[in-house]
Amino acid sequence: MxxxxxxxxxxxxxxxxxxxxxxxxxxxxxxxxxxxxxxxxxxxxxxxxxxxxxxxxxxxxxxxxxxxxxxxxxxxxxxxxxxxxxxxxxxxxxxxxxxxxxxxxxxxxxxxxxxxxxxxxxSPETLEVHCEEKLEFVTEKVWPFILTHPVYASAAPMLEEITKNFAQNSYLTTNILMPILIENIIRSLGAWVWLQQNPAIGWDAAKSHIAKFQSLERLITVADWKEDIPLDFYTAALESKYIPDEKLTWAAQILEDWDAAKIKVREISGQLLATLEDKDTSDETKKQKALALTEEVQKLIAPFDGLDKAPVMVSLKVKLQFLIRRFKDDRNSLLHGHFADLDKKWKCYVNFSALTSIYKLIIELESLYRKNKVS
Structure with a gap:
């Protein structure tokens, strides 16, 4: 290794x-x-x-x-x-x-x-074998959702056109249209999230605010999104390895500190066992040493008590990080007229995967903000 x-x-x-x-x-x-x-x-x-x-x-x-x-x-x-x-x-x-x-x-x-x-x-192109199952998910879940949702319905005609082109093996057209569709949906999602986070401003003001960010990257990274999306502690620590974010880094550091603490606890446990097995030490001395070692262990583990049970709160920036890396560069290549790499089925898979992830995020956020309103 x-x-x-x-x-x-x-x-x-x-x-x-x-x-x-x-x-x-x-x-x-x-x-x-x-x-x-x-x-x-x-x-x-x-x-x-x-x-x-x-x-x-x-x-x-x-x-x-x-x-x-x-x-x-x-x-x-x-x-x-x-x-x-x-x-x-x-x-x-x-x-x-x-x-x-x-x-x-x-x-x-x-x-x-x-x-x-x-x-x-x-080759990563072998991932294209999952393309049809992604398309099936898009057809059965994403399409009906977008078609009937007041926030995202404007994207429905383009999604319909995309699925038709893919069915005709027109991968280039599919991959040209997909980034446009995704940005449309993300901007609508951004306006909706901004409204949830700032309910007093109204829908038109939320859309106007999102329109200020001319690029998708700036919308995701510069907009002042609130950190109100809960992530499982261990998921946050894992994602810190791939996504730069203070909250994720904090979770990873806690785990690292906990691992170091566990090593010390094992060392102290060995000392405790040796103390209890020492035949040359009086019972009273053993008791005092054991109590001191036990207190030392408690001091080591106390700072971590319950930390892994509470969610790590992150912003929309973390959840959409995948759109501002290679995905963004592929989109920029398209804008500059570089189409060679886009006439591939596996790129359709990447785009359908992105759309699927966005759909799941929308469902997650709708549930989250609905619960927040009730509470």
Whole structure:
């Protein structure tokens, strides 16, 4: 694993041709994440840790006494899955995965598929196999929703045209129209969210405010969105690896501090056990030492009590981050007349995935603000 991490680190340090600020930011983040992972692996590859790992692997190669074949295979599968998962975690920081194709937000396919794409063993174009299922979702869920929704109905004719073009294998036309459709929907969503966050201004004022932001990127990044969207704590910590945001970084730091605290707790637990087993120490002394060590443990864990239970509140900027990276650059290529990469089915998949994600976000936000009004 360390060899892979070092290889990816070298690859990122040698990355060239970075045209956008987000690309430089991604590469810098990759270097930071991989360096931290290498440091962690160095600690975990202490001789004792390596010996424990080898014993674990050897024991997994032979069914334990009384263990049936299914239990053995399940155990071995879990170990292999963990190793593949770590490979995938590292590979997501490859230049190919994170910067060239920016696939952090794509969730179709198996871990192995994404791992091979990240390591350059498979083209991202293979993701096009999921295109029809995305289109089916758009047809069955997104289309009826947009068609009947007063905020988004203006986008319905274009979506209908897009689905017709895709059905005719006109991928270029599909991919030319999709960014226009998506910006239309995002601007409508932005006006609606702005109204929810500032209910006194009225719908027309909300639309006028959104119109001030001429580019989609500025709308997402510059508008003063409130941090009122809850994210699960662990989701926030995970997303901090790919999205620059103070709240996400805070969650990740809490987890890092908690891991450090757990190491100290284990050390103290060892001291506590040694104290209790010390035959040369009086019971009263043992009791006093045990109480002191227990108090030390409580002080270590107290700051973290309940932190992972409360949601991390983020803004619309975090939820729409995927639209201002490679997706935005593809749109800019279109505006500059560069169509070659857009006449591909897999780009239709990316666009349908974006539309699907936006639809799910709209549903989530409507539910959220509805609950907020009731409460």
């Amino acid at each position: 360390k060899a892979l991490a070092n290889k990816l680190l070298k690859e990122n340090k040698s990355a060239s041709g970075l045209r956008s600020a987000w690309e430089s930011q991604v590469i810098a983040n990759n270097i930071k994440q991989l360096t931290a992972k290498i440091n962690q692996l160095n600690k975990e590859q202490h001789p004792q840790k390596v010996e424990e790992y080898i014993e674990q692997r050897l024991s997994s190669l032979t069914p334990a006494q009384g263990q049936n074949g299914f239990e053995y295979l399940a155990r071995l599968s879990v170990l292999n899955f963990k190793e593949e998962g770590l490979q995938y975690e590292l590979a997501r920081f490859s230049v190919n995965y994170s910067q060239i194709n920016d696939l952090y937000w794509i969730n179709d396919g198996m871990v192995g598929d994404h791992l091979e794409i990240a390591l350059g063993k498979r």
